[in-house]
Amino acid sequence: MARPTLLVLSILLLVPYQAKSRFSPKTGGGLPLLEKGEEVLAGEEGAEAQRQRRRAECEGRWIHIRDLPPRFNTDLLRSCNAFPLYDDGDFCPYLANHGLGPRTHNRSRSWYRTDPHMLEPFFHRRLLEYPCLTPDPARADAVFLPYYASLDSLPFLYNPALFNSSALHGRDLADLLRRDSPAVSARRGGHDHFLVLARPAWDYSQEPDADPPLWGTSFLHLPDFLNVTVLALEARPWPWQERAVPHPTSFHPATLARLDAWLARARRARRTTLMLFAGGGGGGAPNIRGSIRAECENRTDLCEVVDCSDGSCAHDPIRFMRPMLRSSFCLQPPGDTPTRRSTFDGILAGCIPVFFEEIGARAQYGWHLPKDRFEEFSVFIPKEEVVFGGVRIGDVLESIPPAEVRRMRERVLELAPRVMYRRHGSSAGLRARKDAVDLAIDGVLRTVRHRVRALEDGDPDLLIYDDDGDDHHHHHHLS
Numbered sequence: 001m002a003r004p005t006l007l008v009l010s011i012l013l014l015v016p017y018q019a020k021s022r023f024s025p026k027t028g029g030g031l032p033l034l035e036k037g038e039e040v041l042a043g044e045e046g047a048e049a050q051r052q053r054r055r056a057e058c059e060g061r062w063i064h065i066r067d068l069p070p071r072f073n074t075d076l077l078r079s080c081n082a083f084p085l086y087d088d089g090d091f092c093p094y095l096a097n098h099g100l101g102p103r104t105h106n107r108s109r110s111w112y113r114t115d116p117h118m119l120e121p122f123f124h125r126r127l128l129e130y131p132c133l134t135p136d137p138a139r140a141d142a143v144f145l146p147y148y149a150s151l152d153s154l155p156f157l158y159n160p161a162l163f164n165s166s167a168l169h170g171r172d173l174a175d176l177l178r179r180d181s182p183a184v185s186a187r188r189g190g191h192d193h194f195l196v197l198a199r200p201a202w203d204y205s206q207e208p209d210a211d212p213p214l215w216g217t218s219f220l221h222l223p224d225f226l227n228v229t230v231l232a233l234e235a236r237p238w239p240w241q242e243r244a245v246p247h248p249t250s251f252h253p254a255t256l257a258r259l260d261a262w263l264a265r266a267r268r269a270r271r272t273t274l275m276l277f278a279g280g281g282g283g284g285a286p287n288i289r290g291s292i293r294a295e296c297e298n299r300t301d302l303c304e305v306v307d308c309s310d311g312s313c314a315h316d317p318i319r320f321m322r323p324m325l326r327s328s329f330c331l332q333p334p335g336d337t338p339t340r341r342s343t344f345d346g347i348l349a350g351c352i353p354v355f356f357e358e359i360g361a362r363a364q365y366g367w368h369l370p371k372d373r374f375e376e377f378s379v380f381i382p383k384e385e386v387v388f389g390g391v392r393i394g395d396v397l398e399s400i401p402p403a404e405v406r407r408m409r410e411r412v413l414e415l416a417p418r419v420m421y422r423r424h425g426s427s428a429g430l431r432a433r434k435d436a437v438d439l440a441i442d443g444v445l446r447t448v449r450h451r452v453r454a455l456e457d458g459d460p461d462l463l464i465y466d467d468d469g470d471d472h473h474h475h476h477h478l479s
């Protein structure tokens, strides 16, 4: 297994590494394609039998990765020190391990200091090991654009000289797709294309002619990408081209044993605190974070606050994961935007999420967290009732019988594997479980299938399609 090591090194050092393989389709940005499965099986099975088995498994699931010039992906990683994104500097340290970030400490195997922007490179890395890749775009059921869209947007978001040019974000890619093999996107009007955007869609939905310019770019308004399925960390509340995928956490196990060991630990954990809030904010006018802080200051016997002001928790999971293991409920109020990474940290810790807005999760993550089963694993308290209605969160949560709390926690831990991002190159045992990437790919393929059918039928409601993974309920294993 010398090759994966070499591969890791070559990508860390950004040295082009040529995969010498019989079968080496282009994979976008010069990254090599792993075909481990094929090599291992080649000796045991006849070539023809193997091709047939693969064809059957991959029926309706073929993905082609567009070969984009490196300026759209790997080159963007080189300018990791161009923007002081964080108080502690640039994002260069978080490129390690294909974007999972450095390990939290030397002996940790599954925990990393993961930065959310790195979802773009590590999703790309995961697709490179997807078993049904095809070099032929005309045979593909879906086409992946390995564009690191949020990394490419950073100059427009953080360089004041470019604020007025933010309508340019993505134009270069749009031009390329029109010029270079235009037949690929023309085949289905772009409806079979998808890409990843590792920030909330809000940051990319500025009206192109806004004057004065507001926050963000107009990437999602570019006509060239209106038909493309965009996997974002947070979607706008009305059906549009983006779909939300879970915020990445710091937990990226590589084997089933490590996943199960962690889940067993979360199941066993002694929960001594009723509720926990890990976050910052809450100042100014009356708001839900302010109410949570006031209530917790009053009830230190049942509420714990982990102060994450100024991004102090962003790359330091130890600060909040231990407290989350001690608490029965994790409060997930909206902040600058409705969704939060903490929701997924809490789910991994078996800490039952308490939501205050539908748009905080239920209206977002239908592919990963079944919309119609939220009552089984989460608590909902409308924020107005807390801020203006005198409802105390502690009273609501204390009134839930212990047996019900245990049942909910069990549901939370059943869902945990669906929202985590396992490490690339994971064991076969772990690969057999669907993680956040697998479920996103399933969702994309369902969406594309639906759209292609609508396209063939001339259905005008093509873009208005709100799929919640209904045809996949048998995979939820919730009961």
Ligand SMILES: *[C@@H]1O[C@H](CO)[C@@H](O)[C@H](O)[C@H]1NC(C)=O
Binding pocket: 106
């Ligand atoms: C962790 O590993 C690095 C590099 O191998 C080494 O320099 C450092 O001393 C180690 N730290 C600890 C606490 O062992």
Ligand SMILES: *[C@@H]1O[C@H](CO)[C@@H](O)[C@H](O)[C@H]1NC(C)=O
Binding pocket: 185, 186, 188, 189, 190, 223, 224, 225, 226, 227, 455, 462
């Ligand atoms: C998007 O889809 C619509 C409807 O199928 C089509 O008319 C339009 O040309 C497509 N846009 C692009 C950029 O292909």
Ligand SMILES: *[C@@H]1O[C@H](CO)[C@@H](O)[C@H](O)[C@H]1NC(C)=O
Binding pocket: 160, 161, 162, 163, 164, 211, 212, 213
């Ligand atoms: C951006 O445009 C606004 C008007 O829309 C103008 O006042 C401002 O000076 C411009 N900023 C730069 C950096 O060009």
Ligand SMILES: *[C@@H]1O[C@H](CO)[C@@H](O)[C@H](O)[C@H]1NC(C)=O
Binding pocket: 294, 295, 298, 392
């Ligand atoms: C704090 O406790 C006092 C005394 O029990 C109570 O009157 C007050 O309403 C409480 N405040 C909050 C925010 O719960």
